[in-house]
Amino acid sequence: MVCASHWRREGSAVEALLRLQPALLQQGLTNGARTALLSSQDWLVQWHEGAAGAVTAQRDMVQAELGLDAPRLLHGSVGPGTLSEPVQIASLQVVEQAADVARRLQFLERQHEQGWDAGPAEVWQALCAPCQLGNWKPALVGRREVVAVASEDNDAEDLLRSLAARSGARVVYQRYAGSDVQRRDLGAAYMDLEHADSATTRVQALSRRALASGIELLGLRQLDRLVVLLNPQTLGQPGLLDEIARLIGRLPLRPLVHLVSPCAATRAWGMQALRGGVGLPVVPLAAPHTGQGAVQAVADLLASH
Structure with a gap:
């Protein structure tokens, strides 16, 4: 089940969801349900998987604890589960109005009523990572390719902001957390680019800590290219x-x-480590891992789509 409710609240949405996390986790571990929650403007999206009674129990707890309006059903089906953890939490932080979210929800609601066969992950992706290029449609998300830029710390996000400033693209920030109640939520960011041939590219920035959590909450079920910014000090x-x-x-x-690394020894070590770990061919790029040199190197890669 995927549903959405208008959420009248005071204070931080992420903090409210983190406070609910332990009780929701305990109930999920008892009844076998898995849950993902997404806060976007004044709306809360719920995605529940499990036996019918368990799904209903999770939804009812969320509705009661957060004082939500009656939910709109966006998806309902029977089939294998997708969620990887008992409880996951996400928040979309973008400059837009609650009415923009409402329009997306209305579109998805109508599609569901008309028999649209999209799976729950597709519905979630349309809401947790909406395209920023205008004329919103779920199919536009990552339509051409999805490129993730990963780094040890915040270099990937800094690079993304510089790329966005160059191209005039809008950066969207996301927060998310898994089932470990001892860990705080993590951050990520993305932007969308449109090319001259009307193709689109989603560029997502991820830190090492973000890689370790459930990136499906960010709408990254498919990656076409992965750019790794490798610091020679590592x-x-x-x-x-x-x-x-x-x-x-x-x-x-x-x-x-x-x-990507300016150091030949670091590139060689990284190539060997990845080839040995996952058996992948790796393309080395002699360029700085940070600063304007890295920005230019990644911009050139994106231009060669």
Whole structure:
């Protein structure tokens, strides 16, 4: 079940969802349900999987605890589950009005009533990572390709902001958390680019910590290319490359990997580590892993779509 409710609240949506997380997790571990919650403007989207009674119990707890309006049904089906954890939380932070979210919900609601056969993950993706190019339609998300830029710390997000400033694109920020109640929520960001041939590219920035969590909450069920910004100071240290290997192992299709570093030894080490870990061919790129040199290198990659 995927449904959405108008949410009248005070304070941070993420903090409210994190406060609900332990009780929802406990109930889910008891009844076997899995739940994902998405806050977007004044709306809350719920995605529940499990036995019918368990799904209803999860929905009812969320509705009661958060004081939500009656939910709109966006998707309902019987089939294998998709969610990877008992409870996951996401928040979309973009400059738009609640009415923009309402229009997306109305579109999805009508499509469901008319028999649209989209799965729950497609419905979720249309809401958790809507296209920023105008004339919104679910199919526009990552229509041509999805490129993720990953780094040890915040270099990927800094690079994304610089790319957006160059192209005039809008950066959208996301927050999300998994079932570990001891960990805080994590951040990510994305932007959409339209090319001269009307093709589109989604560019997503991810940190090492973000890679370790459920990236399906960010709408990243498919990656066409993965650009890894590798700091020479991490040479020989486990960390980012381990998370990259685990991420690739979870994806249904393996992306082309570009390894960016100014250091030849670091590039060679990274290529060997990824080839040995996931058996992938890796394309090395001799360029800075941060700053304007990295921005130019990634811009050139995107232009070669």
